[in-house]
Amino acid sequence: MTVPAGRTVPAAVPAGRPLPAHPADVAASAAPASKAVGRAGADLDELIRRDPGAHRVLTGDRPTGPLHLGHYFGTLQNRVRLQRLGVEMFVVVADYQVITDRDIADRLAEHSESLVLDYLAAGLDPDRATIFAHSAVPALNQLLLPFLSLVSVAELGRNPTVKDEIAHSSQSAVNGLMFTYPVHQAADILFCKANVVPVGQDQLPHLEVARTVARRFNERYPHPDGTGVFPRPEALLSAAPLLLGTDGGKMSKSRGNAVRLSADADTTARLIRGAKTDSDRRITYDPATRPEVSSLVLLAALCQDRAPEPVADEIGDGGAAALKRTVTEAVNEHFAPMRARRAELAADRGYIRQVLREGAERANAVAEATLAEVRTVMGSV
Template identity: 60%
Template sequence: MNSFSATLARSESLRSDVSARPHRYRILTGERPTGPLHLGHYFGTVAERVRLHNLGVDTVIVLADYQVITDRDAIGAVRRNVYGAVLDYLAAGIDPNKATIFTHSSVPALNQLLLPFLSLVTEAELHRKPTVKAELAASGRALSGLLLTYPVHQAADILFCKGNLVPVGKDNLPHIELTRTIARRFNERYGDVFPEPQALLTASPEVPGLDGRKMSKSYGNAIGLSMTADETAAAIRRTPTDSQRTITFDPEKRPGVSALLTTAALCSGIDEDRLAAGIGAAGAGALKKLTTDAVNDFLAPHRLLRAELASAPDYVREVLRDGNFRANEIAARTLGEVHAAMGTEYL
């Protein structure tokens, strides 16, 4: 059995145990607040973390605002993006009384873990990480120290709260392995402090953008969770398709048409080929209307609750303030254990 097959088998066993004994687990998950969350985020990560949260898994969500600047010159509209993400988490079903939602920059003790953690990895190990390679290629400029150490930041995010379960896609497995390596090396050198987190592989679908490429804010092809129904209709209406009137699902030859079919399929629960057959020769106009209706129907409850929450900005700020307070308490305890293990307590 190859390494990925073994990981997949472990993940399936782990999934069963999580369902049976959710209170044994704490997940760390989150994202960089580089812009509004979109359908790709929802189907890719948000829906799975809500599922685990509803099972009773202790849920910690980081909005990694410091990591926004790993591949850009400025932090941008990070405050607006952070509050927007909190709104989307709450509207999707995260209960702030049971989950901890916090911002990276608000927890100094978490970031202090970087120093001992950096001593446990080599430069070559960091250069090999796929995210570092991908971000470097996308940025088109010299590798910064922050970008090079990005995987160690992720390890600190997971280990500060002693997360033992990390829901990830296949592409992020190398980061979980490095986190496990850091935890193991720390424990071997200083004594047992950290668990070695396990990866829970998610079978989340890749949501195509409106142009057939991966849905991304940077491509301008995303359907934002915060968009209105009219804005969604306008975005879908502008989507390029092709001159063939009969609608068929063929991602390679008909990326625009196929992207709309996949979007409608995810939102309606009806597969692409059935949707295409239902439209037949009615053309791109009928496809765009079907997709618009599917997306707007699917997002209507989310948008309604989100709007209600947005009308009470003090509540949203309170959620984040409480989450930051809890995260600081957790990080302070962990850092205290680290200092004790390393012999750097001076009280």
């Protein structure tokens, strides 16, 4: 993240004891690169490699249940890669956003701590990444009022992601939090002046709201030194392919079709044995016509850091049973160190709370500095 002259960013707060050693940092260097959507079509990933210190990332998850293999290969591995490059990372445990599309926040503290365990086990280092709970940063939420004044009701209603969420919501009526969700995400992104946000394709409309809010705020309340208060964040789209769940549908926490990162070897084997395939004994990698078989081949290939085609060729006429054995062995071998690391960390819940507490201290310092700047340019001091 580039900081304009004369402004400072508080130093990171150490998270205490060092994390146990593991190979995740090494593995992350081989993670799939990201496709960037940036200004004038610039290759944002290459820009990050050239100058990681000029970029600040905001990312995170809602604590609604255990993370799974799709999360790891879709986002977690790339976060660790960006961390290794030296990019400043803010990782939000979006606990307030759990109630966006549900009546209550079930087992919120438990799920929040479990999410942090998954982060740390995957290789995120709280000495290099600020990991914090949304609810622990009051100044972040104070940005919502001025931000909401910059977006019309019609614009919120047209947001395709919100429309899709409303269509699939289990609630009988749409609440205000759901409707204004993109502006909440804008506050998450802009409070720390993140200029890079790793997102999926379906999240691009939300990021466009954040970019719009940043532009309109800077135009309405110009900074005395001639710069804008907020950067216009850019999207970093993961190049990681989609992994299907064991039922052939989208892998999801809520659908019961995912292999959790925290699953033991026996549970992993049982779930993969039950995965949907097809009747063709010859194993090939053809996502268009054989999505379920190809997803399993891809999972094995990702765990082995190989291309999927030779993995399929090696299984050949072994059929679904041989495919599932290969996938099970690959997954259990790849994630064994991570699972051992997670079990070690889980034995000390006090440390997990310390990570969140010290992350909140760091995030609060940044949020309060940003809010003070906002108040100054708005003339509300």
